[in-house]
Amino acid sequence: MIRTTPARPVSVEAVFPELASYRGLTTRLHPRPxxxxxxxxxxxxxxxxxxxxxxxxxxxxxxxxxxxxxxxxxxxxxxxxxxxxxxxxxxxxxxxxxxxxxxxxxxxxxxxxxxxxxxxxxxxxxxxxxxxxxxxxxxxxxxxxxxxxxxxxxxxxxxxxxxxxxxxxxxxxxxxxxxxxxHPEEVDTYPWAEDDTLPAPLIALIDAWDDAQSAEHGRDALSYQGDLSIPPGWRVGGFPSWASTGPMDITCASCSAAMRLLLTAVGDEMDAGSHSWAPLEDRDPSLRGKESIRWSASVVTPTRLRFGRDRDLHVFTCPADPAHPPQWVLS
Known part of the structure; x- marks a missing residue:
């Protein structure tokens, strides 16, 4: 069975046209027992x-x-x-x-x-x-x-x-x-918005939008990091998430080149803050929103693994020479 990520609750580039030039691709792996x-x-x-x-x-x-x-x-x-x-x-x-x-x-x-x-x-x-x-x-x-x-x-x-x-x-x-x-699936992804991952004026716009969403919708508010930028779960390529550590510069110990994200390994495929990414095939079509998700272990924690204290394990490799030692970052 395939896994299909729902369309984002709002069009990312309609809300933030400036993000069009930063759009990337990540492959969600959707592991299931x-x-x-x-x-x-x-x-x-x-x-x-x-x-x-x-x-x-x-x-x-x-x-x-x-x-x-x-x-x-x-x-x-x-x-x-x-x-x-x-x-x-x-x-x-x-x-x-x-x-x-x-x-x-x-x-x-x-x-x-x-x-x-x-x-x-x-x-x-x-x-x-x-x-x-x-x-x-x-x-x-x-x-x-x-x-x-x-x-x-x-x-x-x-x-x-x-x-x-x-x-x-x-x-x-x-x-x-x-x-x-x-069940690999390519989806659009956008950079984490903090520090210098994006231009400061764009991050300010994103923060203001998040604040307005929170003021209007409370606990049901959308957020850029949780709903629009980076999907949760095991994935290949794309952008790293920095929820625990804040953004980090990852450089190759052998040649000082900026390293690229090879893959991300995680314990949870989603949580309450990222439920909008839950695949359509893991939902009850008769229900809507968070209530539609089948919150079973095979959907939420299919691999049964944990990394650090429920963090993301990012594996970085050197684009100049993939034979250089990788870097392992918990964030």
Whole structure:
């Protein structure tokens, strides 16, 4: 089934003609629980991984833990609609003390499936996103990894890894992704309006419009950030959202070039402030507005993942040389 974003509640460029020159495209991925295969673009499914290639591991020290959740018990609990039970940590010390920790595969995207997905090093057209399942340091930092591939070359492998290695216990149940199929859809998008993301006079117009909407409509007011600029959820390309941090200049550590947004990974596909973006296929056609949305876990939190304290994870790459190290930004 496709997913279709409703028309914006008002025409963005009719309200703000100045935004026409800033219009961009983003691809909403619309992950929904399913049974993706290794040759599909997905979140949480099996990776296209040649069997003779080592699975990546994290060798850094990890935070000590006292309890957690077994992956199979998480899966069973989700299937029955229950919450998994935590259990004491299986080891005597910190995770990783007895050896390296295998990364968890979060997602993979083929350019053939996802419009707007930027090419990787040497024109690579398959990108795989992985995360260390444990936290690091006093602020619970996470470690991420991008693996780029030439899809045709990878698919010619004689044998493939059928099951990625995983740790026996996870600290949080939301560290295990739910296998999701994708429904890519390109939509118009406009920059976040704060600081110098747009000219100051235009931001002032947007702020004044937001204030007028709030004064007239109260809790039901539209807002530029919530309804007109950047859609919520997993997406590729477009503009970064900066709700938690405010706008940041992201430059390449290798060459100082301004980096571009490759993809955004999130925990929620929408919330009360962004409900106008909910796809038509996830609504009850007999109802209107927020009340029409089917607020189920498969629609709101389909991947079951979280990033930081419910933030957006932006992955930036270098347009001058995609082989330069990516940057990971929680905002």
């Amino acid at each position: 399913g049974r993706p295969g290794m040759h599909d673009s997905h979140v949480g499914g099996p990776m296209l991984w040649p069997e003779d290639e080592s699975w990546p591991v994290c060798r850094e020290p990890h935070r000590p833990e006292t309890e957690g959740y077994a992956p199979d018990e998480i899966r069973s609990a989700r299937a029955s609609g229950a919450w998994p039970r935590s259990r004491p940590w299986s080891g005597a010390g910190a995770p990783g003390e007895d050896g390296p920790v295998p990364f968890t595969g979060l997602a993979q995207f083929f350019r053939r499936d996802v419009p707007g997905l930027a090419a990787g090093p040497d024109g690579a057209d398959l990108v795989q996103l992985l995360r260390c399942p444990f936290t690091h340091g006093p602020h619970y930092e996470r470690r991420y990894l991008l693996r780029w591939r030439q899809a045709a070359e990878a698919e010619r492998a004689d044998r493939f890894l059928t099951a990625a290695p995983e740790v026996p216990v996870l600290r949080w149940d939301h560290d295990l992704p739910e296998p999701c199929v994708l």
